Amino acid sequence: MIDVKAVCDQYMQSRYLREATDEALQQRLEAIGNNLWSTGRDGEVTQPRSLDHRRGMLELYTHVLREQMERSKSGELAFDEAAVRLEASARYIRRRTVHPIAFGPDCYAKFGKKEHILLALTGKLFIQPAAKYNDPSLNAAQLDDELQHHVRSPNERLMMRLIGLDDHGNEVEVKPHWGELFRYMNVPNFYVWCCGLGYDARLFSEFEANAALVVKDKAAFEDRFARAMAEQLPDAVIGHGPIQYYDPYTTRRDQLMPAFSKNIKYLYQNEYRFIWQFQEERELKPFLVDLGPLHDIAEVVELVADE
Incomplete structure (x- = not known):
């Protein structure tokens, strides 16, 4: 390979x-x-x-x-x-689904608790501010600081001179030990709704989920989502696309994409996201948006209980 x-x-x-x-x-x-x-x-x-x-x-x-x-x-x-x-994968436990998987690989998949996923099938989606994901009560797959990213390298440094005193009180240039140079990207808070680009049964375990909303007609979903959110947030700028995963050690600062960058440790999630940003920062609170029933373009995959 x-x-x-x-x-x-x-x-x-x-x-x-x-x-x-x-x-x-x-x-x-x-x-x-x-x-x-x-x-x-x-x-x-x-x-x-x-x-x-x-x-x-x-x-x-x-x-x-x-x-x-x-x-x-x-x-x-x-x-x-x-x-x-x-x-x-030693901790992964393969689980059976209530019904066999019959849909194709080209889909969106949102994993979560059954009650939330069934609500999503009716078109009611929970929209979160990105800052809410920096919450230690979340599981490891969910917890992330979406508003700050960094890259690091020991091969870049600030140009500077350090002057100290020798044993006789004379000024001398001190040779420093150069560590890693960190470069940060800070992102203003934004609204986000995340899903997987494709269905991966592994994510039931990672997200502690027992159901998944599988969207089979992505274009129709995107259109309904955009129109419903435009009514709720008429002054917001919508964006959607796959996440760009970055390795802090091998990525340059100018390669980071605001609102679409995540640390490479989350690569297995293969995330696709919808975001809404504003020209000026404001207080953002979670809310429900109603797209209307999604039964014609989506279905629910449910795990067999108590396995």
Whole structure:
């Protein structure tokens, strides 16, 4: 799938993880490994659906192993992708659905509690301010600071001179230890409604869900959503599209997209989102919007109870 030697040589040209702690490297391995598996139509564990995503994750995983090898001075780099996938998916429990999956892969899928999903099928959608997702009471798949993002690199630095005093009180230039340079992107609060671009049974587990709204006619849904929200928020600017996932270590600040960027640790979610932004900041509160019944363009997938 990848040329390990070429990937290692590429990493050593920048060695962008050299300032990361050993603990941070291990956490990075786990986060990348968590993106190296998906599920098939019937919930079986599979490789990631996107070959590009799989290749990118394998390259980043190899970079971490090469950094660890450099620190330990060990002479061999090898790993078993299947074993990584098995370990990363160890907690996943395959669940049966009430009815077999019959729809195609081209859909939107919103996972949640059955009572909320059944309400969504009637066209009533809950719209949240993005800031609400920075709430420690949410599960790991939901919790995220949507309004602040950063990239980091040990290969960039501010131009400066540090002057100190030597043992005799004379001014001398002090040579600093350069760490990582952080660059931030702050985003004004906005309204957002999120879903998956495609149906992935894995997300029942990740979102602690027992049902999913599957939208089979995406164009009709987008049109109804836009018209209903225009009545509620006539001065808002709507946008919708797939999330651009970024790795803080290998992404430039100017590559971040306001309201459409998420840390690469969430890549497995394959998120598609609808957003509403305003020219000036204002207080945003959650609300329900009514699109009208969605039975003609959507259906509910429900897990068998008490399995």
